[in-house]
Amino acid sequence: MPLLADQWTTQNYTDPDRQRIYLKDIDCPKQWHDHLKQLIPPSLFYLNKLPEMFKGPGAKMVPSPDESVACSASGRLIAKPGDLMSCLPPCMRAENLMCYIGHEGTYTPAHQEMCASLGQNIMVEASDGSVEYGKATKPGSSIWFMTESKDRCVVAEYWMSTLGHDIDIEDHFAQINAWKAAPFKTYVVEQRPGDFILVPPLAAHQVWNRGTRTVKVAWNRTTAITLDMALHEALPHARMVCRDEQYKNKAIVFYSLEHYSDLLREVDDSDPWGPQVQMLLEDFRLLFELYTQILLSESFSRDPPKGKDIEDVPFDSNITCSYCRGNIFNRFLTCPWCVGEGDDTYDICMECYIMGRSCACISKLKWVEQFRWSELTGKHEKWRQQILKSTExxxxxxxxxxxxxxxxxxxxxxxxxxxxxxxxxWADVTKPSIQQVEDADSENATHTRKRRKSYKSDINTKGGRCHICKCAEPMWKLASCSYCNLSYCYGSLFRAFNIQPRETMEMYHWMCPRCQKICSCAACRRDPTMNPYEPTCTLLGHDTRKVADPRSVESLVDFRQSNLRWLKKAGDDEVGRLKKHQEDADEKRNKALVDNSIQVEFPLAVNEYTKSAQIGSSAPGFSKDYGDIPVDPALEKLDRSFLTPPDSISQ
Known part of the structure; x- marks a missing residue:
């Protein structure tokens, strides 16, 4: 490691041909796990499910009179889990307590924690500059570049529009000048042995290792709030770029509700409104809302498939989408014809199928479910009654x-x-298509000039033309307006109007962009009553078929194409887009502070915050306890009880 570390200088650190050895995702030794468990409060540690005795740093030995610990009638301690992953059966859990060993020149590109989870990272050892095994070493540390959760949209847009990378792919380490020029705040921290880094959900960050050696242990935690962010933000983004879903988020919702329900049934009726029970109920209600949304997404109401058309398979949590590789909780589609080696079936999640992703058969897929619908709805009603009993x-x-x-x-x-x-x-993959036969015959025929085939008759009977790109398409590839006779192809809607196929398909009566007076085609731009739509974000385009199952096709949208042409047509105001994202982020944050009755000592405008950060530690926005480190003022006003473990028991 000294040889590897010594080769790096400030002039050659970007050289891709120099050797880097970064030992990542190493299983944490049990001895390290047991030792860290004595140092880290249980609520912050890996796979915490139940209250545990804690006598580590910061633990109180004598309880204060105003603190109470919830107990059941049988004396069982009641508290919400610190990590909802622990509610899954052990065989379903993702092993994410990992070690990282690096040297100068190794790094982690800018990224967000998987599935919007909370990240914890502690440096346990590093070289100190002394002579080891006869070789001089350099002091080890890690430089962290961290953003705020609220700025995730502007960070993603800056990464794509300015730096030319998608942050969801995790393939770009931004240089210092890029962070300096960014329109959002960046926190820079040097981590040394003993320093414990907490990574907020969806907060983009990158790490550069320094010195001869750094050794860190990291893990992730899932909470009710991170599950909400995962289902509504992180997983849709991961699905677009086909990233594995390791955490089985929907299954965590289901099993966490089971665990919470059992705890609430044991609560002593004599003290049902204690602080611990209130926190438990708050999580229980949020998880129940997520579960309701999951069941609604899988519900049929009009002309459901017949029972004989639905295959039942036992739930083992290991079925994943063949295209996006997301974990499938209950219902999905499978192809009876596309079966690979070793009975490798082609399974597609509902979200991907709506986007036009599937095997080459496209249709005639079969429904599969892993739970009896009566079981899922029965548990929903049981948990609903528990909530109604505990709320006014x-x-x-x-x-x-x-x-x-x-x-x-x-x-x-x-x-x-x-x-x-x-x-x-339906395209029968067992038989060659007519087009393929014609192409094969044309190769053997003499090269004669042929008359181009006319699609006019086909359009009148079976298809139409897209109002934007004017391409002839069959009607199943077009979204038809319910208020006029226009149709738009899903690719044009996605790139020119940021409209996903699902957004048009889920409407009983869909109104097209021209009827909404926002159409941005050349003809509509000449209409003075029209207010042409301007894309709000940059789409670089990804060839996801290289990542998906080889049997896959995209039948509705070609996601390899970017929307740069539409951005240029709208004026390509990159600065304006970034500014709009930043203003929206600040507005949402300020509203959240007001809604939660959190007061700050100075306005949260970006320019004011940046100005105060340049003054020094005496300026507002700096905690006296942390010297020159800028601290989010909202955190200073929060109840700090989440940082202090209760009397021998984790909150």
Missing amino acids: DKSNKYASLPAKRAQLGKKTLAEICHEQMKRRP
């Missing part, structure tokens, strides 16, 4: 599943898939 809110917020379905006002994922399988044609 009797509104429709906790209505029954059929009532929620009636209030939805749009098609569910399962309904869209069932409808699209009727619209999309």
Whole structure:
């Protein structure tokens, strides 16, 4: 490692041909795990499920009179888990307690923690500059570049529009000048042995290792809040670039509700409103809302498939989408014809199928479910009754599943898939298509000039033309307006209007961009009543078929194409887009502070915060306890109890 570390200088650190050896994702030794467990509060440690005795740093030995610990009638301690991954059966958990050993020149590109989880990273050892085994060493440390969670949208747009990379792919280490020029705040921290780094969910960060040796242990935690962010933000982004979903988020929701329900049933009725139980109920309600959304997405209401058309398989949590590699909780589609070696079936999640992803058969897929629907809905009603018993809110917020379905006002994922399988044609992969036969015959024929085939008759009977690109397409590849006779291909909607196929398919009555007066085609731009839509983000385009199962096709949208042409047509105001993202992020954050009654001592505008950061530690925005390190003022105003372990028991 001294030889590897000594080769790097400030002039050659970008050289791709120099050797780097970064030992990543090494299983943590049990001895290290046991020692760290004595130092880290249980609520922050790996796979914490139940309250545990803790006498490590910061633990209180004598309880204060105003602190109480919830107990069940049987004396069992009640507290919410620190890591909801622990609620899964052991065989379903992702092993993410890992060691990292690096030297000068090794790094981790800018990225966000997987599935919007919370990251924990502690440096346990590093070279100190002394002579080891007869060789001089350099002091080891790691430089962290960290952003705030609220800035995730502007960070992603800056990465794509300015740096030319997608942060979801994790393939770019930004240089100092890029961070300096960024429109968002960047926190820079040097981590040394003993320093414990906490990474917020969806906060982009990158790490550069320095010196001869750094040794770190890292793990991730999943909470009810991170599950919400994972299902609504992180997983859709991961699906676009086909990243593995290691954490089985929907299964965590299901099994966490089981665990919370058992705990709440044991709560002593004499003290049902203690602080620990209140925190438990808050998580239970959020998890229940996520579970409701999962069941609604898998619900049928109109013309459901017949029971004989649905295959039942036992749930083992290991079925993944053949295209995006996301974990599948219950219902999905499988192809009876595309079976590879070793009975390797082609399984596609509902989200991917709606996007036009599938095997080459495209249609005639078979429904599969892993739970009996009556079991899932029965547990939903049981947990709903528990919530109604513990809350004074009797509104429709906790209505029954059929009532929620009636209030939805749009098609569910399962309904869209069932409808699209009727619209999309079936391509028999066991037989060569007519086009393939014609192409083969043309190779053997003499090279004679042929008349170009006309598609006019086909358009009138079976298809139409896209209002934007004017390409002739079959009707199943077009979104048709319910208020006029225009159709738009899904690729044009995606690139020119940031509209995913699902957004049009889930509407019972869809209004096209021209009817909304936002169409940006050349003809509509000449209409003075039109307000042409300007894309809000940069789409670089990814050839996901290189990552997906080889049997895969994209039948609706070619995701390899970027939207740069549409950005240029709209004026390509890169600075304006970044500024708009930053303003939206600050506005959402300020609103959240107001909603949670959190007051700060100075305005949260970016320019004011940056100005104060340049003054020194005496300026507002700097904690007296941390010297010159800028601290998010919202954190200073929060109840600091989450940093202090309770009396011998983890919160």
